[in-house]
Amino acid sequence: MKFGVVIFPGSNCEHDCFYVIESVLGKPVEYIWHQDTSVKGFDAVILPGGFAYGDYLRTGALAKFSPVMNAIADFAQKGGLVFGICNGFQILTEAGLLPGALLRNVGLKYVCRFEYLRTETTDTPFTNLLTRGQLLRIPIGHGDGNFFADADALKRIEDNGQVVFRYVDAAGQITRDANPNGSLNNIAGIVNEQRNVLGMMPHPDRSSEEILGSADGKLIFQSMVNALVTQ
């Protein structure tokens, strides 16, 4: 089992992801440079947070032209696990590996704080160790996390059970106040139809040890390990 963490120019959470896999989970992990044209030998690929290409044009818009993205699209097509966190989520939507788009936060501010996420489905390789409805306390840090999809696309996402996490209050209720960025239906993370590509704005890489205020994020990475062991 080997994880890969992609580095784009402007990525800044690659060490956090690498550290969680190597030191918290004790699993093999290597960096993947964005100019690489192959992800051969990897079982899971993580697109970390940051500001790839300085967020120029649109968040994630230029990263999709990095050579490694063709390899990642093939990898995903063949069922490989792809996990985009924050800017990684934005890149996956721009690259068409996930539906929808991430717009500027409704409040126009960069928001950096812990949020409660409600687990909407356990039928993914990223949530198989969770229970439906389980609350996770995981921080966000973004200015463009406002999930949008047109009415038809949103209906498909909901009908297919592709919503993985929603922003909720401490009681697990979907409320407007619990929505930090204006995301439709309080969506914080989704999978593709094949369920092997996950994108989420909150940072499990920043919440995988108690010393960081929460270890809930670790459950997502552990689910990926579990999926790779049992597949």
Place this chain on the structure above:
Amino acid sequence: MRATVIVTLKPTVLDPQGITIHRSLASLGLTDVTDVRQGKIFHVQLKDGKREQVERLAKEVLTNPVIEEYRIIWE
């Protein structure tokens, strides 16, 4: 030749920046401005007769079709 590509959010997409700009106009007394939508403008230089390359640039790079639309002004 030169082309100008104008990229805007689709009418169905909320534009929080435009809304905020519009709200700020009240303090100037510009109460007859009923809406503001913000967008991006790109000036592109190209060799004559290569219009399709600007079309592709606009469609595949400058615009995210999920949320945006574009129009090209040829000069």
